[in-house]
Amino acid sequence: MAAKKELDKENRFDILQNEEGEILIIINSYAGGPENPRFVYDGGNTALLYRTKDSAVVFHDIPETAHLPLKSVTSMLIVEVEDEDVAREYTVPVRLVKDIHTYLK
Secondary structure, X not given: OOOOOEEEEEOOOEEEEOOOXXXXXXXXXXXXXXXXXXXXXXXXXXXXXXXXOOEEEEXXXXXXXXXXXXXXXXXXXXXXXXXXEEEEEEEEEEEEOOOHHHOOO
């Protein structure tokens, strides 16, 4: 029997960019630390953060003002918060793809 993959929809997230153009995304904390995480993005309103082989987070309604900055970086910092405290932070590579929806099926 195959393990059920966890695919959570992140409704609440903050995307920040500093003066150097670096990106920081703040999300709610998830169980367990990331294993070989990566951020997959096609330049539109949706993105996918692979945390582990069994856990991924889908970002919907990414603001249009964040589209170009997200496409312009090769990595970003992810900060997971729990009760307004930082639970963990980690750097993830950004992988640009043609159509994110092929990864969501």
